[in-house]
Amino acid sequence: MIPQRIAAKFLVEPDPAAAVALEPVIGLFHRFIQEQSLPGLLLDVADYAHVPDGPGVVLIGHDVDYGIDLVGGEAGLLVVRKRFAGQAFGEVLQDTLGRALRAAQVIGDETDLGLRFASDALTLHFFDRLVTPNSDEAFEAVRGEVEPVAERLYGAAGYELSRVHSDDRRKALSVSVRGSGEVAPPSALIERLSA
């Protein structure tokens, strides 16, 4: 069984706590819809810039959302994959990360925007309180799915995996993956993922 939604967040670098100008992101996301710049059925742009530590600006899609997200007080690219059609957990996880890396690359290439994302660390969120509750058991099960993908990205001994929000079981199950080797750009990670 796979959760309702799987999300991956790459933080803005060098300082995710620094303010990010969100207004230009609105125009960027509208252009992405016009030009179909990112994978997925892209529907609209939602502006939540007025919400402190909120979702920021979100490119809403049918099967995926792309957002410059401020939740947790840390700006980053949040990609939420949803509406899976009979796929396996590992397959969906890989697809989510692939789309997130692709988005990081495409947005990072927008030099006027000046947004780049640290690709040596990411947080995965599993939004489904039934299939993947924030429990020790669910974490172990999810770990088994995340590790193979983390290995492809960062090498077998090149990452640390840890649980986030274990102190608050109300929050979604979340996992931090931190690469420990040389930092590879999104394009390289995309290649490793699909190799």
Add this chain to the structure above:
Amino acid sequence: MSAMSWKETLEGRIDPGWAEEIDHFEGQLELRRQGKIEEKVFAETRLRRGVYGQRYDNGKRHDGIAERPLAFEEKPTKGPDTLWDAPGMQRIKIPFGGVSPEQLEALAELAEDYSDNILHVTTRQDFQLHFVHIEDTPDLMRRLAAVDITTREACGNSVRNVTACPRAGVCRGEAFDVSPYAHALMRFLLGHPDVQDFGRKFKPAFSGCEHEACGLVQMHDGGYVARMRDGKRGFKVVVGGGLGPVPHQAQVLSEFTPEEELLPQMQAVCRVFARLGEKRNRGRARIKFLVAKLGIEEFRRLVEEERATLPHDDRWTAFLDDMPHTSGEAVLEPGPLADAGNSPAFEAWHRSNVYAQRQEGYAMATVHLPLGDMTSDQARSLADIARRFAGENLRTTVDQNMVIRFVPEAELPALYEALCAVGLGAPGAGTIADVVTCPGTDTCKLGIAASRGLGSEMIRRLQAKAGTLPEAVESLSIKASGCFNSCGQHHISDIGFYGNSRKIDGRTVPHFQVILGGQRQENGGSYGLAVGSVPSKAVPLAIEALTDAFTEGREPDESFQAWSARLGKRSMRELIKPLMSVGPYAEEPEFYSDWSDVREFTIGDLGVGECAGEVVSLFGIEVVKAEAQAFDAQIALDDGDATEAESLAYAAMLSAARALVRTEFIDVTEQPDDIVSEFRSRFFENERFFDKYAKGKFGAYLLERYANSDDGVDDAVAARRIEEAQLFIEAAHACEARMVAQAAEVPA
């Protein structure tokens, strides 16, 4: 990882009646997917569960260059011109705004699992979740039901959320706490047979007093103002208010309705509305038009006449012996606020966001939510804060904020600090910076201009000026609607706006009509008047022009309403006239797009709204239950439970028969004896139910099953009963169709 479903996981934790309804809705989803329910019937069915459409759900969107199709997979629609996979909005009723910490936590989970991580508070004290897929809605409803929240009749042609002032129970000026009565009315009318045949929605509101701005009963379809008379509790009851494109003030139905008459009187009002309200012309189907057409005297007479015919219902007064608990207990002892040592930021917050309750030593603190939005994390934090300081005492407000009640005044600094730590400590609640808007073009199919984008811009500008504006300006209200339908309640604010457009230089430019001088006090006592349209991008300057002129020109203690009335519409227009024109696109391109949207503006994305629901006959609504039971019978037989299958098939026939009987005799009970008796005398013995070829065969299925209930059941019997039920239901449809055709032939 769990292999159980939410239905299995929550078994035993949901009210059985609610669980059955949700199962029924899930069955209807499946029937619609199979094309076995007509799309209009399904649309009204889902609307009555709060499952709404959103902008672009017709599968088209203008991307700033051209209108493009959205490549959703081809599936049966979820309503006329409404694609199955297109994201929708789930409206969640919060009667009188009362929400517990546990409920907030559940809402937070749902926002993450099914939506965009945002909980939105509406102008009717509801919550809304956006970008929800219809297939997720049954489980969403189950998870809400497990924390005692229903979405039933959140939308559609029925009784919507019952609102009440957020100060109910703590207000210094209230006659008494109206919350238990609001709760009782909600419970009584929820799913009531007498509210299933309206031509349009009905919105009720309660107020604890006559004069304040909290209850706004004058703008509601039904309003209840608490009154005491000779030591007895009762209500002034008003009917026929409403905003929309043409606002009406409610009229007095009764100066004093004793508390024990509240529910039956409302039931009588509903029956009159169902019977006499307009149903074909949707634009004139609200009760305000019926009251205006009949006159309040005649309307009152009809209600009294109807009241006299109502079969007695114990529920009318049962709640008075055991009043619903609508407020939790305070968790901390009261105590005064320390006079010294508080920061300037706290003092500013305290001035605008804190209300001293009538319970000495306690205060109500408003949590200002920008445009009514908060994240899931903020909702969980708010739940923790409430538990620490106030227990269960949380309410939503029609200004799209939340309030925490029963906070000891001594604890206010600590509360403020806790709110600030999670981004919920913004001052300015109830001030000019507390801008209220409807969703507008962000998500609404009817939105013309970006009310939320405008609201966000105004909040940003006005918060930057906080503390520097004259007090008379600081206390003004701004409300914006995306169109003339007034969901942002622009008619009752000092400065209101509703979205429209103008053709300039061969292109369409977003504008807002300026509405001035509305009155929130006196329960929404009067409505503002339109003075002219300004381009959307010029609205902030228009507000500045108006507030500057007000500051300079007002007489001492003169309200904005009085000032604008004194100067007159012409003078008001002159103030904004310099801002009403727009240069050609080549010179002023910024005016040709709207706030928070870089696309060149178009009205091409306007869709068909679902606020009016679908007019489906009472039979049409009720026979869906029969069809769902027949479907469930098939499932039971497939699962090997012949007894259950046969029982459900019989129930389906009874439901279809009752649906037919209720077209003539609305008070038929749900008892098989009564249903069969009425069906036999009204439809079978006079052969109205007879099919041209099969004669009484299909009707006899019900009568024979009713007479022979002791026969044994096996798979064969169950399968036969299911067939009979399906034929009976088809015959009921055919009978109703003949009745409608005959009624159309009869001259008026």
